[in-house]
Amino acid sequence: MSSHEKSIKELLALYFNVIGEKETEIDNQRFEIQSIDGFNAVSLFSLIDKESKNFISLKDLQFFLGKASYKDESLRMFIHCFDKNNDFALDYVEFCNLIGFNPENSSEGEVEVPEAVVNSFTRLILNEIDLVDVCGGIASEIKSRIDFTTYEAFLEIDSQGKKYIDAESLSSFLEAYNFETTNVEKIIWRLDTDGDDRISYEEFCIIFSPH
Numbered sequence: 712m713s714s715h716e717k718s719i720k721e722l723l724a725l726y727f728n729v730i731g732e733k734e735t736e737i738d739n740q741r742f743e744i745q746s747i748d749g750f751n752a753v754s755l756f757s758l759i760d761k762e763s764k765n766f767i768s769l770k771d772l773q774f775f776l777g778k779a780s781y782k783d784e785s786l787r788m789f790i791h792c793f794d795k796n797n798d799f800a801l802d803y804v805e806f807c808n809l810i811g812f813n814p815e816n817s818s819e820g821e822v823e824v825p826e827a828v829v830n831s832f833t834r835l836i837l838n839e840i841d842l843v844d845v846c847g848g849i850a851s852e853i854k855s856r857i858d859f860t861t862y863e864a865f866l867e868i869d870s871q872g873k874k875y876i877d878a879e880s881l882s883s884f885l886e887a888y889n890f891e892t893t894n895v896e897k898i899i900w901r902l903d904t905d906g907d908d909r910i911s912y913e914e915f916c917i918i919f920s921p922h
Contacts, residue, residue: 719856720867724888726849726918727881730901731894733842738897740835741811749825752812755832756803758824766800776833781840788843789836795904810835846918854919865915876910 717725744750759767759775772786793801793809807814810832853859868876868884878899882892902910902918 719853719859719864721888722849722853723864723867724885724890726846726853727885727898728890729845729849730842730898731891733838733845734897734901735894737835737838737842738811740831740838744810744828744831744835745812747825747827747831749822750828751818751822751824752807752810752814753803753817753819754821754824755810755828756806757821758829766798766802767806768800772836776836779833779837781837782844785840785843785847788847789839792839792843792901809839850918861916861919862912865912874912876915877908881910 756767757763759771761771761774769783769787769790772790773783776786790799790801793805795805795808796802801809804814807817853864865876866872869880870883871880873880876899878895881895881898885892885895896908899908899910902914904914904917905911
C-alpha cells in the first residue's frame with residue numbers, strides 16, 4: 712500500500728514507528744562514538760566550532776560534512792531538532808544531547824580527535840538528516856489531506872482526553888496498527904521539547920509546522 716492509499720491515522724502510526732526504529736539505530740551510533748578510545752566531547756565540539764564561538768552553526772556543520780550528500784534545508788531542520796533555545800545553533804549542552812553524552816562528565820582540556828570519532832559522528836549526523844527527510848515526507852503527506860487538522864489527529868492518539876500523549880496512549884495507538892511499542896520512550900524523547908516525558912498538543916503541532 713502506497714502512502715497515498717493510507718489513512719491519516721495509518722500515516723501517523725507510520726511516522727511514529729519510523730522515529731522509533733531510526734532512533735534505535737542512532738542510539739547505537741551514540742554509544743559507538745563514546746566507546747571509541749580517545750573520545751572527548753569537548754574536543755569534538757571544538758573541532759566543529761573552529762572559530763571558538765561556543766556554538767556550532769549551520770556553516771560549521773556544512774564545513775565539517777564537506778562533500779557529503781545532503782540538502783541544506785534538511786541540515787537546518789536537523790539543527791532545529793536539538794536547538795532547544797531556538798538560536799539557530801547548537802551550544803555545548805545541546806551538542807551533548809545530540810550525542811547522548813552527559814555534559815557533567817566532560818573532561819577538562821582538549822585532545823586530538825581520533826579519525827574514528829570523526830567518521831562515526833559524521834554517520835550519526837547523516838542518519839539524523841535521513842530521519843528528518845523521511846519524517847518530513849510523511850508529515851507533508853498528512854498535511855496534504857483535505858480532512859486533516861492537527862487537533863483531530865492529536866485526539867486520535869490522546870483517546871483518553873489527557874491533553875497530552877504519554878507512553879501509554881502512544882503504545883495503544885501503535886498497537887492498533889500492529890507496530891512495535893518497545894521504542895515509545897525514544898519517540899517521546901524525540902518530540903518532547905520541555906522534558907516532561909510526554910508530548911503536549913503544542914509539541915505535536917511542531918511535527919507539521921517545524922520552523
